[in-house]
Amino acid sequence: MEQDTLVVDGFVFPSYKEAQIAIKEQKNIEVIRTQTADSDGEAMYELYVKLLERNMFKTVVGFSYLYELRRLLTDELGYDEQKLPRVALPKRMEYDTVSEINQGVLESKVQQLMLIKKRMTIVITALIFMVVAMFVIAAINPNVGYINTENKIINKYEVWQQELEQREKAVQEKEAELGIQK
Numbered sequence: 001m002e003q004d005t006l007v008v009d010g011f012v013f014p015s016y017k018e019a020q021i022a023i024k025e026q027k028n029i030e031v032i033r034t035q036t037a038d039s040d041g042e043a044m045y046e047l048y049v050k051l052l053e054r055n056m057f058k059t060v061v062g063f064s065y066l067y068e069l070r071r072l073l074t075d076e077l078g079y080d081e082q083k084l085p086r087v088a089l090p091k092r093m094e095y096d097t098v099s100e101i102n103q104g105v106l107e108s109k110v111q112q113l114m115l116i117k118k119r120m121t122i123v124i125t126a127l128i129f130m131v132v133a134m135f136v137i138a139a140i141n142p143n144v145g146y147i148n149t150e151n152k153i154i155n156k157y158e159v160w161q162q163e164l165e166q167r168e169k170a171v172q173e174k175e176a177e178l179g180i181q182k
Contacts, residue, residue: 008022
């Protein structure tokens, strides 16, 4: 989007939508100026009050015209500035605000995402702790699995050896009974 499409009456607007609203306000201001060119002070005062009551302007283009009218009323037509109605600027542009319903939905989604983030942080922390613990165990006792297997095998061979010795003893007794010599 070109920067020129966002410029209205010397003001650069952040969005195309705002620029379009400012263009409409600028056209309305031109119509008002042509219709009130020969108006007296009372008509200008009424125009100023009606524009404020109806909240006709939403952009800085319209507010600058209201300021211009206010200066005309105070400086040239002699109105007391304290008695003139004041221009209330909006907190934010109506067309840029998120509706309260959408805002509530967005807030609930943010809360859900924060809860998910908290849970994920806990899970990731637990997993990191387990991995570190596994490395510590592996570093402190690197042969735990091998030692247990080796002990089982040694115990099995000891049992076999005892059985063999008992059989050998039985065979030697039988030989002695029968009188067989080696």
